[in-house]
Amino acid sequence: MSVTRLFVETDLSSGVEAPLGEDQAHYLRHVMRRADGAPLSLFNGRDGEWKATLSLRGKKAAVALVAERTREQASEPDLWLCFAPVKRARIDYIAEKATELGVSVLQPVVTQHTIVERVNVERLRANAVEAAEQTERLSVPEVRQPVDLTRLLGAWPTGRHLLMCDETGSGPPIAEVLAGLDDAARAAPWAIVVGPEGGFAETELSLLRRIKDVTAVGLGPRILRADTAALAALAVWQALVGDWRRPTPRLAADYRTSKDTV
Amino acid sequence: MSVTRLFVETDLSSGVEAPLGEDQAHYLRHVMRRADGAPLSLFNGRDGEWKATLSLRGKKAAVALVAERTREQASEPDLWLCFAPVKRARIDYIAEKATELGVSVLQPVVTQHTIVERVNVERLRANAVEAAEQTERLSVPEVRQPVDLTRLLGAWPTGRHLLMCDETGSGPPIAEVLAGLDDAARAAPWAIVVGPEGGFAETELSLLRRIKDVTAVGLGPRILRADTAALAALAVWQALVGDWRRPTPRLAADYRTSKDTV
Numbered sequence: 458m459s460v461t462r463l464f465v466e467t468d469l470s471s472g473v474e475a476p477l478g479e480d481q482a483h484y485l486r487h488v489m490r491r492a493d494g495a496p497l498s499l500f501n502g503r504d505g506e507w508k509a510t511l512s513l514r515g516k517k518a519a520v521a522l523v524a525e526r527t528r529e530q531a532s533e534p535d536l537w538l539c540f541a542p543v544k545r546a547r548i549d550y551i552a553e554k555a556t557e558l559g560v561s562v563l564q565p566v567v568t569q570h571t572i573v574e575r576v577n578v579e580r581l582r583a584n585a586v587e588a589a590e591q592t593e594r595l596s597v598p599e600v601r602q603p604v605d606l607t608r609l610l611g612a613w614p615t616g617r618h619l620l621m622c623d624e625t626g627s628g629p630p631i632a633e634v635l636a637g638l639d640d641a642a643r644a645a646p647w648a649i650v651v652g653p654e655g656g657f658a659e660t661e662l663s664l665l666r667r668i669k670d671v672t673a674v675g676l677g678p679r680i681l682r683a684d685t686a687a688l689a690a691l692a693v694w695q696a697l698v699g700d701w702r703r704p705t706p707r708l709a710a711d712y713r714t715s716k717d718t719v
Numbered sequence: 720m721s722v723t724r725l726f727v728e729t730d731l732s733s734g735v736e737a738p739l740g741e742d743q744a745h746y747l748r749h750v751m752r753r754a755d756g757a758p759l760s761l762f763n764g765r766d767g768e769w770k771a772t773l774s775l776r777g778k779k780a781a782v783a784l785v786a787e788r789t790r791e792q793a794s795e796p797d798l799w800l801c802f803a804p805v806k807r808a809r810i811d812y813i814a815e816k817a818t819e820l821g822v823s824v825l826q827p828v829v830t831q832h833t834i835v836e837r838v839n840v841e842r843l844r845a846n847a848v849e850a851a852e853q854t855e856r857l858s859v860p861e862v863r864q865p866v867d868l869t870r871l872l873g874a875w876p877t878g879r880h881l882l883m884c885d886e887t888g889s890g891p892p893i894a895e896v897l898a899g900l901d902d903a904a905r906a907a908p909w910a911i912v913v914g915p916e917g918g919f920a921e922t923e924l925s926l927l928r929r930i931k932d933v934t935a936v937g938l939g940p941r942i943l944r945a946d947t948a949a950l951a952a953l954a955v956w957q958a959l960v961g962d963w964r965r966p967t968p969r970l971a972a973d974y975r976t977s978k979d980t981v
Contacts, residue, residue, distance in 0.1 A: 531940070550812065557947045559939065593942040629966060632958040636898065677821065677963035678793070680855040685819045688947075689954035696894040696955045701939035704891060 461489060462498040462590045464597055465521070469504040474512075475521040482519035485511060497521050500589075502596035505530040530595055534699040535646040537562040537617075540687050541653035542573040542603065547684045552581040556588035556598055558691040559699065564648075565603040570655035576603045606657075610664045617646045618670040622690045623657055628675040631690065635674075635697040643698055645670070651687040723751060724760040724852045726859055727783070731766040736774075737783040744781035747773060759783050762851075764858035767792040792857055796961040797908040799824040799879075802949050803915035804835045804865065809946045814843040818850035818860055820953040821961065826910075827865040832917035838865045868919075872926045879908045880932040884952045885919055890937040893952065897936075897959040905960055907932070913949045 467475045477485070485491045495511040499521055506528040509521040538560045542548055548565075555563055563585065565576045582600040589597045613619070620635075621628075628634075650665070657665065665671055676689055695701040729737045739747070747753045757773040761783055768790035771783040800822045804810055810827075817825055825847065827838045844862040851859045875881070882897075883890075890896075912927070919927065927933055938951055957963040 554947055554950075557941060557943050558951065559941055592944060627966060630958070630964050632964060675963070675966060677957055677961070678965065679819060679821055681819050682854060685816055685950075688816075688950060689820065689957075692951035692954040693958045695939055695951075696892070696958075699939070701937070702892050702894060703940065704889060704937060 460496045460498050461485065461491065462500070462593075463521070464586050464590055465499050465501050467501065469499055469501055469507045469523055469526075471507075471523060471525055473523045475499060475509065475523055477519045477521055479517070482517060485519055486513065486517075498527070499523065500595050503530060506595060528595065533559060533561060533596060534695070536560050536691075536694065536699065537564055537646075537648035538687060538691065539564045539566045539606075539609065539648055539650040541566055541568050541571045541651070541683060542576045543654070543683055544573055547682070548573075548576070548581065549584050551684050551687055552584035552600070553588040554688045555691060556585045556594065557592050558688065559594070559695055560598045560691065561596075563598050563600045564609070565601070566606045566609055566650070567603050568606045568653050568661055569658035570653045572653070572655075578602055606661055607664060610668060613668050614646070616670070617648055618642060619665070619668050619672070620647065620649045620690065620694065621652075621665055621671055621673045622649065622676055622686045623652045623662075623673060628673040631674040631676055631693050632697060634672050635694060638698065642670070647694065647698070649687065649690045649694060651683055651690065654683050722758045722760050723747065723753065724762070724855075725783070726848045726852055727761050727763050729763065731761055731763055731769045731785055731788075733769075733785060733787055735785045737761060737771065737785055739781045739783055741779070744779060747781055748775065748779075760789070761785065762857050765792060768857060790857065795821055795823060795858060796957070798822050798953075798956065798961065799826055799908075799910035800949060800953065801826045801828045801868075801871065801910055801912040803828055803830050803833045803913070803945060804838045805916070805945055806835055809944070810835075810838070810843065811846050813946050813949055814846035814862070815850040816950045817953060818847045818856065819854050820950065821856070821957055822860045822953065823858075825860050825862045826871070827863070828868045828871055828912070829865050830868045830915050830923055831920035832915045834915070834917075840864055868923055869926060872930060875930050876908070878932070879910055880904060881927070881930050881934070882909065882911045882952065882956065883914075883927055883933055883935045884911065884938055884948045885914045885924075885935060890935040893936040893938055893955050894959065896934050897956060900960065904932070909956065909960070911949065911952045911956060913945055913952065916945050 463481055465475050491511055493513050497509040497511055499509050500506045505526050507526050508524040512520050512522050538555050542565050578600055586597050676686055725743055727737050753773050755775050759771040759773055761771050762768045767788050769788050770786040774782050774784050800817050804827050840862055847862055848859050938948055
């Protein structure tokens with residue numbers, strides 16, 4: 458039986474009883490049909506990953522009995538993804554893929570040419586949690602409320618580098634820019650900003666250019682959809698600047714969980 | 720009014736009448752509600768991009784009257800994506816995103832641990848055509864019939880380099896491998912091979928290792944789903960080896976077409 462991996466909010470340590478949410482209890486009882494004592498794997502983004510067992514309580518509830526730690530919490534790159542909301546299936550996909558690709562913050566931004574303005578932050582967060590659970594990530598990115606680009610840039614944190622992908626503009630090749638960074642830039646916090654399908658407005662471009670550590674880059678001769686541009690930029694950033702530069706650890710087979718392959 | 724961009728099979732030159740398919744005629748007449756004389760943009764993967772106008776014929780049919788060429792056909796990287804089929808939504812996504820990311824061939828491969836075996840090649844091709852139409856690409860990748868990995872490797876073309884992404888294994892970082900290629904390797908044809916969620920079988924791994932120009936690479940410390948691994952590897956390959964190394968051209972505003980932003 459595969460081990461079900463779950464994100465929980467509670468502190469994790471040996472011997473504690475971690476409460477499981479209603480949805481988690483329902484999922485374990487009725488979707489996965491797990492019985493009392495079924496093996497679980499828990500993480501909360503702070504305390505690493507823990508072996509646990511399922512304990513059913515009453516007709517609906519469930520808790521996890523935490524045993525021993527199986528992985529230490531590791532530091533992850535401080536990388537924001539700032540993206541203009543797109544229609545439902547594509548925004549779900551951005552949340553899922555960006556989580557797999559290791560972003561620390563998902564920040565929807567409303568631009569002058571943004572067409573979709575309502576963003577279901579709770580649904581984005583659920584997608585991020587599911588992606589983290591299924592892909593062995595030890596944390597879940599923070600999903601922020603949408604903010605106007607103007608306002609975001611007006612309060613831009615000092616020292617956070619900004620990689621700007623504007624599919625309507627031109628820019629030096631992304632690999633040339635990222636491979637040429639000095640050590641200080643590599644160690645800095647970063648954000649990738651992807652424009653809406655219609656591109657940034659002129660006033661937005663001039664605000665972007667005023668950020669101290671901003672670099673516009675190009676993603677090749679084909680025009681990418683906004684979601685593709687976001688994921689492509691994240692992958693290239695991780696490969697050249699982020700934690701993909703380290704050799705990949707091989708996981709112990711015991712702690713590989715099932716994935717939704719069918 | 721935005722210009723509708725369509726892929727056609729027919730040869731394109733000034734003055735010819737390009738027949739439009741039933742689906743294309745229906746789309747233009749009833750979805751886009753285009754009238755006689757509406758502006759079109761056509762490409763066929765060989766003759767560049769052409770301005771054309773719509774000519775309605777009878778109650779259902781339509782043709783395009785081809786005027787002048789607006790873009791020359793450009794050469795594209797010779798890059799195959801060989802991927803184990805995954806469930807429907809994810810395989811559609813692979814076809815769409817891989818097209819945007821510039822693959823020349825989409826090759827579904829059946830491995831010992833592949834769970835989904837039926838592949839709707841026609842639907843994959845429709846996804847690839849739509850992605851090419853909507854993202855200014857001048858060609859559509861060839862979508863091949865699924866083939867057993869063993870058979871594919873047994874007839875592996877001499878000189879085609881193979882980048883192997885195996886999420887269950889370890890490997891040197893992808894950027895380190897690709898940045899270190901010599902000029903001959905950069906000029907060679909390539910294929911990216913992504914394993915199924917369950918990983919390659921031992922016999923498959925040993926067949927893969929027998930390919931002359933094979934390199935296994937790692938995609939960081941998080942485990943990626945097969946579709947994410949495919950798109951991430953494509954993006955990094957294009958950035959470091961492919962045509963993203965050239966500066967991005969800025970398109971004339973006239974020939975930017977509408978995209979599905981809502």
